[in-house]
Amino acid sequence: MSKSNLQQFIDKTQSIILFSLLLIAGVAILAWLGLEKYTEFSFLVRLGVFVTVMTIFSLVISVLLNKTITKPLSFIASAVYHVDPKNKSASAPNLDKIHLGRELTSTVVRQIYDLSGTHTKSEVAKNTTEPILDLIKMPIIGIDQEGNIKLSNAHASQLANIADTVVGKKFNEVFNLDEAGNDIVEWLKTSGANQVTDSKSWSRVGLASKNSEDYHYYDLSASYSKHSSAGTDTLLCFFDQLDKYSAEEDAFSFIALAVHELRTPLTILRGYAEVMEQETGDNNELRDYVKRMRASVDSLSFFVSNILHVARFDKQELKLTLSETNWSELLQRVVVQTKTRAEVFDKKINLEIPDNLPSVGADPTTITEVLVNLIDNAIKYSSKTTADIDISTKLNSEGFIETTVKDHGEGIPESVMPHIFEKFSRNHRNKVRVAGTGLGLYICRAIVNAHGGVISARSKDGSGSEFTFTLHRYSEVASQNTDDQSIIRGSHGWIKNHRLNRN
Amino acid sequence: MEAKKILIIEDEKFIGELYKRALLQAGYMVTVAESGDKGLEEALTGNFDIILLDIMVPGILGVDILKKIKYEHPEIKSKIIIATNLEHDEETRKSIEKDADGYLIKAEITPVELAGFIDQIEI
Numbered sequence: 258m259s260k261s262n263l264q265q266f267i268d269k270t271q272s273i274i275l276f277s278l279l280l281i282a283g284v285a286i287l288a289w290l291g292l293e294k295y296t297e298f299s300f301l302v303r304l305g306v307f308v309t310v311m312t313i314f315s316l317v318i319s320v321l322l323n324k325t326i327t328k329p330l331s332f333i334a335s336a337v338y339h340v341d342p343k344n345k346s347a348s349a350p351n352l353d354k355i356h357l358g359r360e361l362t363s364t365v366v367r368q369i370y371d372l373s374g375t376h377t378k379s380e381v382a383k384n385t386t387e388p389i390l391d392l393i394k395m396p397i398i399g400i401d402q403e404g405n406i407k408l409s410n411a412h413a414s415q416l417a418n419i420a421d422t423v424v425g426k427k428f429n430e431v432f433n434l435d436e437a438g439n440d441i442v443e444w445l446k447t448s449g450a451n452q453v454t455d456s457k458s459w460s461r462v463g464l465a466s467k468n469s470e471d472y473h474y475y476d477l478s479a480s481y482s483k484h485s486s487a488g489t490d491t492l493l494c495f496f497d498q499l500d501k502y503s504a505e506e507d508a509f510s511f512i513a514l515a516v517h518e519l520r521t522p523l524t525i526l527r528g529y530a531e532v533m534e535q536e537t538g539d540n541n542e543l544r545d546y547v548k549r550m551r552a553s554v555d556s557l558s559f560f561v562s563n564i565l566h567v568a569r570f571d572k573q574e575l576k577l578t579l580s581e582t583n584w585s586e587l588l589q590r591v592v593v594q595t596k597t598r599a600e601v602f603d604k605k606i607n608l609e610i611p612d613n614l615p616s617v618g619a620d621p622t623t624i625t626e627v628l629v630n631l632i633d634n635a636i637k638y639s640s641k642t643t644a645d646i647d648i649s650t651k652l653n654s655e656g657f658i659e660t661t662v663k664d665h666g667e668g669i670p671e672s673v674m675p676h677i678f679e680k681f682s683r684n685h686r687n688k689v690r691v692a693g694t695g696l697g698l699y700i701c702r703a704i705v706n707a708h709g710g711v712i713s714a715r716s717k718d719g720s721g722s723e724f725t726f727t728l729h730r731y732s733e734v735a736s737q738n739t740d741d742q743s744i745i746r747g748s749h750g751w752i753k754n755h756r757l758n759r760n
Numbered sequence: 761m762e763a764k765k766i767l768i769i770e771d772e773k774f775i776g777e778l779y780k781r782a783l784l785q786a787g788y789m790v791t792v793a794e795s796g797d798k799g800l801e802e803a804l805t806g807n808f809d810i811i812l813l814d815i816m817v818p819g820i821l822g823v824d825i826l827k828k829i830k831y832e833h834p835e836i837k838s839k840i841i842i843a844t845n846l847e848h849d850e851e852t853r854k855s856i857e858k859d860a861d862g863y864l865i866k867a868e869i870t871p872v873e874l875a876g877f878i879d880q881i882e883i
Contacts, residue, residue, distance in 0.1 A: 470851070513847045517816070520845035520867035521772060528778035531870040558867055565847060750864030751857075752880060 266358040329362040370483035399489030435463030474502035552598040577620035609649040618734030630697040631662040639666025657727035669716040769799030782871030796820030
């Protein structure tokens with residue numbers, strides 16, 4: 258136990274007592290002066306009122322003082338009760354609820370659990386537990402604070418490809434966790450530093466033997482307790498979900514394949530549409546037809562991207578690469594990109610960008626998809642009117658870059674509004690008339706949230722809709738940017754070490 | 761100034777033709793190879809400034825061509841741009857980012873836009 262923790266506790270306690278005394282004295286003076294100035298009572302009545310008020314006030318302060326100062330003691334007592342095997346109903350103290358003397362109390366409580374753990378280690382118990390664990394057909398691994406494996410069953414050793422046992426080895430020397438592992442390691446650190454007991458679950462965690470990326474997928478449940486026997490702090494139980502996740506894997510492989518097969522003819526269609534546009538000369542009618550063709554190719558292409566990103570998001574594999582993005586330039590490019598489609602539906606897109614807009618921290622590919630989806634919706638749902646589509650952006654009062662896409666179309670019925678960001682949700686009234694999948698807004702929200710922003714909608718039936726989303730300024734997320742700075746990213750690709758003005 | 765030489769390794773005949781047309785119009789000298797093996801042979805002997813490389817090609821796959829050129833033939837200084845419609849796993853994505861000079865999704869840009877993209881590559 259650190260002496261500074263004890264000294265800190267004593268100093269804080271003394272300060273609180275001194276503060277309470279000063280408070281009582283202050284209140285007493287004010288009360289007396291107040292009674293003298295504002296009442297016309299005789300001296301004896303004033304004295305009586307004064308004594309009564311001050312007695313009650315002092316009592317309240319004493320009770321509060323007592324409760325605050327003795328709280329650490331009650332936590333220590335709870336820990337002692339908890340480690341006593343006879344007190345089966347006792348629960349571990351929740352150290353989050355203590356403020357005064359937190360460090361001191363945490364240290365004492367931990368030492369109580371450490372001492373109790375040392376004395377209650379039972380070889381007999383251990384020897385009877387391990388064969389039982391071997392009967393369970395899922396990896397079970399117990400580790401200490403340093404990540405040393407203290408307990409494991411046969412299934413875990415088999416997974417690690419180790420003939421005898423993994424006990425005694427470090428977890429990360431025999432196992433590989435997929436990217437979910439970062440979150441788990443973070444949780445282990447936090448629990449070890451702040452908690453006596455804690456637990457958490459994760460779904461779809463990849464576990465493989467060291468030097469292998471052949472992950473088996475599990476749902477993981479972890480329990481942390483300082484009070485465990487045999488030095489195990491954290492018990493990791495991996496629930497086999499092979500059937501569930503391999504089915505998802507097959508579905509994703511199919512989608513990836515389908516996307517590839519769809520994109521090849523799309524590339525050709527897009528290419529020949531461009532050639533035809535160049536070759537039509539002054540034939541305006543033909544030029545219009547080709548424009549419509551290009552607009553349809555764009556739609557199909559965005560739809561294919563939506564499917565792919567939804568599949569990635571559902572598989573928890575939608576990866577963003579945040580980089581410094583000139584938001585004005587990106588908005589202008591997206592407007593150019595969606596212009597053909599807007600023109601086909603006789604729509605004009607207005608863009609309002611203030612001067613000196615800061616750059617945003619964004620993944621250009623996915624954030625372009627958000628904008629394209631919102632613009633595409635605005636075009637689709639305002640086809641009956643001739644009104645423009647307005648896009649505006651600004652630095653809002655909370656320091657976020659806020660962007661709004663507004664149409665003046667038919668709006669969204671109130672009953673549909675709470676569900677519009679849900680998967681396969683569509684404006685039911687338009688289901689037949691307007692093409693769509695109900696995936697667009699779902700993926701928009703997923704992408705915006707993954708950027709750390711929020712998306713919201715406002716609509717009035719018959720008066721158009723307004724979708725607004727926020728992004729962080731780049732300066733806010735610059736420290737989190739682990740992207741290779743030599744790569745300049747655009748909406749549909751990247752170039753290394755070169756300026757990228759388009760895409 | 762001499763026209764820049766581009767090798768397109770692309771098995772889809774129509775895509776190869778469209779890209780060739782747009783790049784010729786943009787002033788490049790263009791060669792098209794329709795298989796991985798033929799493409800690698802051209803890449804090693806043709807002294808190209810830029811190689812536009814598809815991933816899913818018959819014979820040697822695009823990612824393997826990329827690795828061969830970068831690690832077995834460091835004397836080849838061509839800039840390699842991956843042009844693909846395929847979705848990659850994390851490992852392939854990292855490998856492409858490490859070794860290639862550019863990356864684009866073919867379905868999302870037109871041949872003329874591709875020529876504009878390539879224009880920005882400093883040889």
